[in-house]
Each structure stands twice: as structure tokens, then as C-alpha cells.
Amino acid sequence: MSTIPPPPPGGGTPPPPPPIGGVPPPPGGATGYGQPLGGTLSGMPAMANFGQRLAAYLIDGVVTAAMAIPAWITLFAGPKDIEPCTGSSFEPGQLCEVPSGGSIAVFLLLLFAALVGTVAYWGVMVGKGQTLGMKALTIRVADMHTGQPIGTGRGIGRFFAMYLSSFACYLGYLWMLWDDHSQTWHDKIVSTYVVEA
Numbered sequence: 001m002s003t004i005p006p007p008p009p010g011g012g013t014p015p016p017p018p019p020i021g022g023v024p025p026p027p028g029g030a031t032g033y034g035q036p037l038g039g040t041l042s043g044m045p046a047m048a049n050f051g052q053r054l055a056a057y058l059i060d061g062v063v064t065a066a067m068a069i070p071a072w073i074t075l076f077a078g079p080k081d082i083e084p085c086t087g088s089s090f091e092p093g094q095l096c097e098v099p100s101g102g103s104i105a106v107f108l109l110l111l112f113a114a115l116v117g118t119v120a121y122w123g124v125m126v127g128k129g130q131t132l133g134m135k136a137l138t139i140r141v142a143d144m145h146t147g148q149p150i151g152t153g154r155g156i157g158r159f160f161a162m163y164l165s166s167f168a169c170y171l172g173y174l175w176m177l178w179d180d181h182s183q184t185w186h187d188k189i190v191s192t193y194v195v196e197a
Helices: 050-066 069-077 101-128 132-136 152-165 167-177 185-190
Strands: 080-084 095-099 139-143 192-196
Touching: 050 101, 050 132, 050 139, 050 167, 069 101, 095 101, 101 152, 132 139, 152 167, 152 185, 167 185, 185 192
Parallel strands: none
Antiparallel strands: 080 095, 139 192
């Protein structure tokens, strides 16, 4: 018995049979789930522009800087010691108030806690897709292959990669202005896009 499909009504060439396994190829040459050849997701929302990303970064900078306020309050308002002043601008024998050893120790501890909080803020929130600044500007971080959130581990990696983008007068941040996919260096390092939410 022949397996050749009958010609369509009105003549013409019959459609090609499905490949082995009986599953037809996805339309448009996609490789699955809307992903075309080349590795980037089709149907991805519009890329966030430089102004949106800068404004979101400034908001997040204020949020993370606030984490260090308790440390600075401790340093300037905590217990003081009276010691001879040092420096050429002081007269010999002049006394000055300086933070006590305990105040300095608490300051360093709180400053370290603020650093850990900053890393956690960027790692967890970017890992879920949006920081507070990104929510305010309605943009989000997405995996460039799946369009999904990138997870905490890659979010932390992206945070540290942001320092690489700040080298050479923030060239890595400015890179998005002429990049075909509006990516900064830290986007490229962890394979992310910043898109409109």
C-alpha cells in the first residue's frame, strides 16, 4: 500500500510528509518555544532604553546606600575618645574628639552588613526579574535565550559583573548605546537582556 499522500484538490504538489516520528517542524524555522536560530528569543518585549536603565539604577543606588546609614550614624554619633589632634592644621597639644575603638568596630560591622545586604538585594531581586528601581521604570532583566528570570546565582554574578562595566569611565554601561541588542558588558557576561516589563 502506498504512503504517498493524494494530490490536493485542484492539482499542484502535495505537502511534504512529516519527518520520522510524525511531528511536523515548528513554523517559521523556529527551534522551539519561539526561539529562532541564533539563540535569542523571538517575541521578546522592546529593549529598555538608556534613560530607563539609568533612572532605575539611581533609584536602586539610593536604596542600597540607605543600608549603610546606620554604620555612619554609629561612627559620627557613637562614643568618642579625646586624643591629641594629628595633622599640620592643628596646633601642638590641641585635643580632638575621635570615634572610640568600640564605635569603629561597630561601624565596620554595620558596613559589612550593608555590603552583604547590597549583594543580596541585587542578587535576589534581579534574579526574580526586577529591582525596586526597575519596577518603578517598568523594565525587567530576562535571560536572553528563554525570556525568563535568571535566578539568584546569576543575579549575584551580574552584580559583580557591573563593576567590570564601570571600568574605563563606565564604558561597559555606555556600550548599550551602540550595541545591536542594547546590552551592557554585564548583560553580555551573564547573557541577559533588559526589556520593558
